[in-house]
Amino acid sequence: MSNEAVQEAEASGHFAFFSSQNSKFNYTFNKIREVKSYRIGELFAAYRDILWDDGRHKYNVSSFIGEIDEILLGERFSTFDQNTLDTLIGTLRQRGNSNATINRKMAALSKLLRKAHKMGDIHSLPEFRRQKERAGRIRFLE
Secondary structure (H helix, E strand, O other): OOHHHHHHHHHHOOOHHHOOOOOOOOOOOOOOOOOOOEOHHHHHHHHHHHHOOOOHHHHHHHHHHHHHHHHOOOOOEOOOOHHHHHHHHHHHHHOOOOHHHHHHHHHHHHHHHHHHHHOOOOOOOOOOOOOOOOOOOOOOOO
16 A cells, blocks of 8 residues: 555544554553551541542541541551441441431542552452432422
8 A cells, every 4th residue: 555545544534443543552560569558547648638639528538537447446458348348337327327427438438448449559449339318308498
């Protein structure tokens, strides 16, 4: 195929799939890393500025994570399993937290653990299921 034909084909879009611009390959080689154990508080300290903007929400999240770390008694882990999550949810419920509050706390924990998993700090994640919430209040404007 002549150079003109290739240019014409690229211009028409028929060979766009085979274009070197569209076919990029990424190869990653996993390094062997030492398995370390972390506390929830340590992971939060490492990733809080990346995951949450400064403000009231970050302050609330820090209190949620602090409470979770307290419930887990500062336990160190390299995998966060479903049993640990179920125990945590049960303890929050015993403390009088509503399902909506538990969902907010689990959303913060899930976000933190997903980042730690992505960065290779922990090796497995539990399945986070949302608790059923009551129907919200109906409000009227006058």
